[in-house]
Amino acid sequence: MNWKRLIGLLCAIMLLLSAVPVMAEEPIRIGWIGSLTGDSAVFGVNESSMIKMLVEETNAAGGILGRQVELFTYDTKGDANEAINATRRIIAQDKVCAILGPNASGQCIAIASVLEQMKVPDISTVATNPKVTLNYDEATGKFTTVKPYNFRICFTDPYQGAIAAGFAYDELNATKAAIFYDVSDDYSSGLTQFFEEIFTNKGGEIVVKEAFKSEDVEFKAQLTNILAANPDVLFLPCYYKQAALIAKQARELGIDAVLLGGDGWPSDQLFVMAKEALQGAYFVNHLDVNDPTFAELKTKFETKFNIPLDLNGFMAHDAYVTLVAAIEKAGSDDSEAIADALTEVTVQGVTGTIKLSKEDHNPIGKEGSITKIVGDGYEFVMKYGLGQ
């Protein structure tokens, strides 16, 4: 055996192998993190599947800037510390240029320091807490500066709470409102605070405010108090599971107030769990269900993955298209250039026109779609934004 030739051949092969990635253009790497296991796994799976589908489509159409897109997804278990680990890994090891997700405010706030250190932008899908994009001074209780690398695609808790309160007072002509919220959930507490503020400012009255905990399934005790106060509307700022259970028990007790909810509601489970009780209920939604792009996307997604497409999937879609536009605008996969470009692009998403503000990195002038539950589906009522 001629050892020299063999070694020579091996060297040549190794050289060739190492040369291949140089010849083919490096892919643009993007990341998604969020809960694929744990309490909110349903939302996370929806988001990651949607982004996977979109990346496949982008690559089939020739990629971004002529380069293929490579997606990395990591599970956070819905745990803030896991989110930090996943962010560190996805940035330092997988070298992504931007991150989408995670699907909860707590995790988004926790990863901000890592993003700032590594100068990589993150677009969150449904993190509605104002503190996600703004620094908050606990001592003075005021928001200070904008976080340079945190962006979001959804409207915030104050905005949504204000929309719900405004709609209840102006359009439903309600003067007496009851709030029944999840005290152990940050999203629910946020909506409650701002609904209360706006509704009382407008001249309405919060006749009763009751609380429950995420794991509760029996609400009759609090609902009895709500029944006694006889409100015009009952505001339920919670997720679909509790909303359905509460609606059912409220109707059983004889509460006939109009039910009103937020963007935690939309889910096919609502109809499975409490279709009758929820008839005629309103909720603030991010998207207009009459829009044809909505139906098209929903069919495509559901035939591909065979799971129902929730709001999170739509938000992930819009976060992705915004990111693609920003990468194209930046003309490269340089993280800082993308962060700058994110506030410069205007994109048409399924949840409306998206333009991120330079001041607070929130979408500008996004209107809520008031949606009504009628029969087996949703009915679009009106667009409702602030200032109306």
Place this chain on the structure above:
Amino acid sequence: MSWYYIEGILIQCGYVLMVVLGLSLLTGFAGLFSFGHAGFMAIGAYVSAICTTKFGLSFLPALLLGGVVAGVVGAGLGKLTLNLKGDYFCIATLGFGEAVRLILENWEYVGGARGISGIPWETNLKSVIIACAIGTLALMALVRSRHGRSIIAIREDELAAEMSGINTFRYKMIALIISAVYAGIGGGLLAHYMTYIQPKMFQMVKSTEYTIIVIFGGLGSVTGSIIGTFILTFLPEMLRSLDNWRLVIYGLAVIVIMVIRPRGLMGGVELGDIFRLPARRRAAKLAEERIKNMNGESAGEEAQR
């Protein structure tokens, strides 16, 4: 793996280790099971975070204050519950952990369910290494001292310990307070690493995680707790590329270890003991031979007679 990523996991190991060391003293040495250590951690985290964000205190005093307050609360809890025996104490701690979380959720001053944000980022690799080094050395010194032996005696047989004049209530109290202080400091480190805390982070699942680490590492072994912390913190990160399967594999790994080594990795043994083991065996063999020889000699003598 990139260093930046590993550094993050090491910092996590650091503050987890602080809590685990404390729990190791309580569960591994004093024999009291606790499912409420996330509660002490929450107290440490919230107190230190309030100090740095609302009162502008610097990191070190805030951290220590967090530990002290957790210790004081631990003393209060001990006063009420340490007379309970076995499982009852365990259930009381479980209730305590949940109570702390519920109080925090309903308390608007600390942000309720939305927690405290904007905590300065102070916890780095250096600070956790210093904290863990001091924590480990102090714990080692304690368990080897007369007080440590008294605590171990309670674990082995509380009645016998009491009969030999050990004030069992007092020593259980000492173990609980020290354990709470460790957990409080661990919580403070966590708060200043995450820069954001909310009550959700301190659910009962966390308490059980720490208890699992202590049992996995081996009861009554400080080094076992350290090894357990590193393995069980790194393992899920190593398995990250497996997506949804990683938690299944993580769980299987824990079960397999517990089946193979029911006393945990290092049950009752310290790492140093293992290194000394050959020397000990040799010494034991030597002693045995000597006894045999002596017996042989005496047997010989008898035979001579």
